[in-house]
Amino acid sequence: MSRDTTLLILGASGDLTSRLLLPAIGQLLRREPARRLALHGAGSDDWSAQRWQEAVQTAFTSADAATQLDRVAGTTYTKADVTDRDALAGLVEGVEGPLVIYFALPPAVAVAACQVLRDVKLPENTVLALEKPFGSDQKSARELNDLLQQLVPEKRIFRVDHFLGRSTLLNVIGVRFANRLVEPVWSADHVQSVLIRYDESLALENRARYYDRAGAMIDMIQSHLLQVLAILAMEQPADLDEIDLRDAMAAALRATVIWDDNPVRSSRRGRYTAGTIGDKEHRRDVPSYVDEDGVDPDLGTETLAEITCEVRTARWAGVPFTLRSGKALADRHAEIVVTFRPVRHIPEGLTGRPDDGGVLRFVLGPDRIDLELNVNGGDDPFALRRDVLSTKLGKGTLLAYTEVISDILDGDVALSVRADAAEQCWRIIQPVRDAWNRGDVPIEDYPAGSTGPKGWATSA
Ligand code: NDP
Numbered sequence: 488m489s490r491d492t493t494l495l496i497l498g499a500s501g502d503l504t505s506r507l508l509l510p511a512i513g514q515l516l517r518r519e520p521a522r523r524l525a526l527h528g529a530g531s532d533d534w535s536a537q538r539w540q541e542a543v544q545t546a547f548t549s550a551d552a553a554t555q556l557d558r559v560a561g562t563t564y565t566k567a568d569v570t571d572r573d574a575l576a577g578l579v580e581g582v583e584g585p586l587v588i589y590f591a592l593p594p595a596v597a598v599a600a601c602q603v604l605r606d607v608k609l610p611e612n613t614v615l616a617l618e619k620p621f622g623s624d625q626k627s628a629r630e631l632n633d634l635l636q637q638l639v640p641e642k643r644i645f646r647v648d649h650f651l652g653r654s655t656l657l658n659v660i661g662v663r664f665a666n667r668l669v670e671p672v673w674s675a676d677h678v679q680s681v682l683i684r685y686d687e688s689l690a691l692e693n694r695a696r697y698y699d700r701a702g703a704m705i706d707m708i709q710s711h712l713l714q715v716l717a718i719l720a721m722e723q724p725a726d727l728d729e730i731d732l733r734d735a736m737a738a739a740l741r742a743t744v745i746w747d748d749n750p751v752r753s754s755r756r757g758r759y760t761a762g763t764i765g766d767k768e769h770r771r772d773v774p775s776y777v778d779e780d781g782v783d784p785d786l787g788t789e790t791l792a793e794i795t796c797e798v799r800t801a802r803w804a805g806v807p808f809t810l811r812s813g814k815a816l817a818d819r820h821a822e823i824v825v826t827f828r829p830v831r832h833i834p835e836g837l838t839g840r841p842d843d844g845g846v847l848r849f850v851l852g853p854d855r856i857d858l859e860l861n862v863n864g865g866d867d868p869f870a871l872r873r874d875v876l877s878t879k880l881g882k883g884t885l886l887a888y889t890e891v892i893s894d895i896l897d898g899d900v901a902l903s904v905r906a907d908a909a910e911q912c913w914r915i916i917q918p919v920r921d922a923w924n925r926g927d928v929p930i931e932d933y934p935a936g937s938t939g940p941k942g943w944a945t946s947a
Pocket of ligand 1: 497498499500501502503504506507529530531532567568569570590591592593594596618619620696697
């Protein structure tokens with residue numbers, strides 16, 4: 488008889504669990520009535536069973552989930568210090584059937600819990616799911632990989648990257664590889680530059696405890712945006728499976744370095760000052776980052792980061808890939824912008840010579856593609872102007888975390904970050920971190936609600 492899968496969330500009273508994991512579990516159970524799942528939570532807060540059930544039901548009641556608690560095949564909450572061997576053993580030993588342990592914990596606590604797991608007898612086929620940031624530099628990421636691989640084989644380790652989500656990722660891959668209009672021009676011969684941008688209009692939102700130690704570079708660029716770069720730059724995988732796809736992505740990351748090997752000229756960092764975000768109806772006054780609750784100004788944390796990389800392969804050498812992400816900006820911009828080189832020659836007589844040979848823009852969530860073309864026509868057929876062809880890419884209704892959890896429960900690691908790729912992402916950004924730590928790259932101020940510090944390539 489097949490057993491129910493047990494999902495054990497460590498850090499169950501935290502933000503990730505209530506805001507992202509539980510609604511996703513609810514959505515998954517509503518969509519897949521046949522799926523059987525026991526859901527257990529453990530955390531340092533002293534919650535009663537009733538408080539936990541209320542938290543789960545509240546999340547399940549959200550519009551995306553709209554399901555009932557009784558869809559879960561049993562649920563409990565245990566107050567436990569998960570860095571304590573006996574407490575952790577009590578949670579996992581004796582679980583029958585497949586067990587997934589989800590570490591929804593502060594990163595250092597997750598590492599401590601993994602160390603303790605060495606002395607715990609894990610049920611057969613246990614799966615481990617870890618959140619970003621994975622380690623704090625290349626060495627610690629390697630040590631964490633070694634530790635995890637002592638516990639379970641690589642194919643049962645999920646380094647979660649919810650940002651990509653299955654549908655967004657596959658949308659980019661499909662457009663890239665399935666169009667003769669795109670695939671043959673996907674190289675330095677035709678592409679002038681690539682921008683991967685994730686600007687948020689949200690400010691700190693009470694997340695100082697985590698964010699003030701991470702900053703924009705580690706929160707977004709080191710983890711999520713470098714994975715996007717890997718997808719854009721990789722060679723075509725024979726199959727979108729855990730071997731070929733992850734081999735191709737890891738190879739792209741191995742070839743990636745900071746542009747010109749010059750982290751000072753190829754990176755920028757900014758920090759928001761007080762300002763106002765939004766239009767008349769939705770105005771929010773935001774304090775300076777350094778005045779936000781829980782922020783230690785001495786840490787010098789950046790809230791906006793930009794780096795430029797080169798993928799040193801025959802396909803991409805010479806093309807700048809700029810990765811940028813920040814908080815408290817005027818608008819949300821989650822996009823990949825591929826700018827093509829100008830054509831070699833334009834007939835005499837056409838006016839308004841464009842600076843580039845067109846732009847392909849992937850807008851992320853809800854996913855859309857804009858193809859900016861140089862066109863003529865109309866009253867003055869000799870004048871070139873810009874027009875945009877725009878199309879929505881499928882109407883995905885799944886939450887990104889629903890896709891993540893579904894993959895974890897199904898044991899499909901294709902879209903989780905492989906051990907070597909996680910280490911490469913730290914290797915790529917280390918020269919920039921060193922330059923920043925030496926003070927070689929000053930922090931530039933920008934008012935909350937603006938497009939960023941003046942003079943940045945990607946600020947208006
Ligand atoms: P929180 O601090 O909100 O939650 C962590 C939880 O772990 C808290 O409930 C905390 O309890 C508990 N905890 C800490 N130490 C222990 C311990 N020794 N034993 C048991 N429980 C413990 O963090 P988040 O939920 O925001 O983040 C968790 C992970 O998810 C991080 O790695 C983060 O980077 C990642 N993540 C978070 C996202 C988000 O939007 N929140 C998005 C993407 C990733 P207490 O409060 O009592 O210390």
